[in-house]
Amino acid sequence: MGTSGKIYNSAAEALEGLLRDDLTIMAGGFGLCGIPENLIAAVRDSGVKGLTVISNNAGVDGFGLGQLLNTHQIKKMISSYVGENKEFERQYLSGELELEFNPQGTLAERIRAGGAGIPAFYTATGVGTLVAEGKEEKTFDGRRYILETGLVADLSIIKAWKADERGNLIFRKTARNFNPIMATAGKVTVVEVEEIVPTGSIDPDHIHTPGIYVDRIVKGTFEKRIEQRTTRSRSEALAQDNSAQKESV
Amino acid sequence: MVWTRDDLAKRAAKELQDGYYVNLGIGIPTLVANHIPEGMTVTFQSENGMLGMGPFPYDDEVDPDLINAGKQTITELDETSYFSSSDSFAMIRGGHINLTILGAMEVAENGDIANWMIPGKLVKGMGGAMDLVAGVKRVVVVMEHTSKHGESKVLKACELPLTGTGVVSLIITTLGVFEVKPDGSGLRLIELAPDVTLEDIAASTEAAYEVAL
Numbered sequence: 201m202g203t204s205g206k207i208y209n210s211a212a213e214a215l216e217g218l219l220r221d222d223l224t225i226m227a228g229g230f231g232l233c234g235i236p237e238n239l240i241a242a243v244r245d246s247g248v249k250g251l252t253v254i255s256n257n258a259g260v261d262g263f264g265l266g267q268l269l270n271t272h273q274i275k276k277m278i279s280s281y282v283g284e285n286k287e288f289e290r291q292y293l294s295g296e297l298e299l300e301f302n303p304q305g306t307l308a309e310r311i312r313a314g315g316a317g318i319p320a321f322y323t324a325t326g327v328g329t330l331v332a333e334g335k336e337e338k339t340f341d342g343r344r345y346i347l348e349t350g351l352v353a354d355l356s357i358i359k360a361w362k363a364d365e366r367g368n369l370i371f372r373k374t375a376r377n378f379n380p381i382m383a384t385a386g387k388v389t390v391v392e393v394e395e396i397v398p399t400g401s402i403d404p405d406h407i408h409t410p411g412i413y414v415d416r417i418v419k420g421t422f423e424k425r426i427e428q429r430t431t432r433s434r435s436e437a438l439a440q441d442n443s444a445q446k447e448s449v
Numbered sequence: 450m451v452w453t454r455d456d457l458a459k460r461a462a463k464e465l466q467d468g469y470y471v472n473l474g475i476g477i478p479t480l481v482a483n484h485i486p487e488g489m490t491v492t493f494q495s496e497n498g499m500l501g502m503g504p505f506p507y508d509d510e511v512d513p514d515l516i517n518a519g520k521q522t523i524t525e526l527d528e529t530s531y532f533s534s535s536d537s538f539a540m541i542r543g544g545h546i547n548l549t550i551l552g553a554m555e556v557a558e559n560g561d562i563a564n565w566m567i568p569g570k571l572v573k574g575m576g577g578a579m580d581l582v583a584g585v586k587r588v589v590v591v592m593e594h595t596s597k598h599g600e601s602k603v604l605k606a607c608e609l610p611l612t613g614t615g616v617v618s619l620i621i622t623t624l625g626v627f628e629v630k631p632d633g634s635g636l637r638l639i640e641l642a643p644d645v646t647l648e649d650i651a652a653s654t655e656a657a658y659e660v661a662l
Binding site: 380 | 497511521525533534535537
């Protein structure tokens with residue numbers, strides 16, 4: 201592969217030859233923050249079915265992974281929280297969709313472990329709960345732990361802020377979330393970014409994900425939908441500051 | 450007079466200590482951030498990958514790449530750092546967070562907590578709750594003392610599926626405050642809400658407790 205052999209012109213091209221029915225896909229993001237919008241849409245357009253999708257959440261109705269639910273392309277989700285999606289609820293309750301809940305930290309660590317070649321690990325999270333059912337339990341230093349397995353995927357689709365031509369990545373603010381670990385745990389990892397910069401223009405000390413984990417790069421266009429727009433007004437903030445000053449006097 | 454949501458947050462804020470790193474659950478626990486004692490430095494962690502959470506943004510500052518674990522838009526501070534979900538839960542599961550304040554549907558006298566699932570109703574998932582109760586050094590619960598039907602939520606044993614076993618240190622309810630004995634052998638009632646009597650507590654508490662006011 202040449203130096204710019206990782207760059208593709210569109211999300212559809214970036215997924216060419218990678219998609220088939222019954223694939224296991226990891227999709228980055230927390231809520232709608234830092235999701236691979238363009239690649240999800242391209243998976244939808246490809247029409248592949250029977251997918252197992254590993255993602256912290258399931259998008260919202262009609263956006264993010266919600267789009268793949270509308271088209272019934274997902275067979276099973278592995279997630280920690282799916283509360284924001286009516287179509288998800290309907291398909292799950294009617295038995296059309298399988299669901300495996302993982303505690304969020306267990307999900308993150310399973311992905312990290314998978315990417316690092318660690319087949320399983322012990323954790324205290326979930327001991328004595330439904331999550332522990334059917335899992336090996338072991339005591340270390342008087343504390344109980346359960347055995348959780350590492351997770352890998354046929355394909356990881358992630359979102360970063362910037363990539364260089366070799367696939368070195370920088371994420372932005374809380375849009376990082378599950379993206380860097382999913383980059384390590386996909387047999388093939390495809391990233392969509394806001395900007396592709398020349399190799400050498402990112403300080404090597406500032407790279408979050410080294411290019412070894414990234415196979416294909418595409419520059420996307422982003423809606424960046426907000427789930428809960430919470431704001432304060434400048435007059436409220438001023439009033440609070442004033443009363444705080446009064447109290448401290 | 451039972452404690453209001455804001456009273457509960459104020460009481461929970463007394464559990465903060467200078468220099469603490471704290472994770473707040475969604476709902477009443479979020480209000481604790483409004484009651485940090487004057488002169489105290491407390492850093493809030495958000496499990497989606499941020500340490501040092503700032504207030505809600507002004508309208509012209511809203512950034513879709515900057516949200517808290519409740520998916521609300523927020524701001525950063527001078528001391529803020531960002532990290533991946535696995536780093537975030539390494540902080541939580543590795544015991545580096547000093548305190549978490551969470552809501553609950555039920556707690557039990559041995560420190561068990563149930564706050565993620567009601568069988569037969571739609572299950573949204575546990576999110577980071579199981580990791581928080583298992584990993585954070587001190588788990589403080591703020592909750593209604595009784596259900597809408599007047600039934601105790603402070604129980605001998607939880608009936609709902611558990612989030613964690615023997616993990617709760619302190620229970621702040623609308624009627625008062627209970628300590629969970631570190632060996633899990635029961636509760637100690639250490640405070641009453643204003644005008645709440647021992648008889649009120651006795652009438653609405655299923656769990657066994659010692660009175661230690």
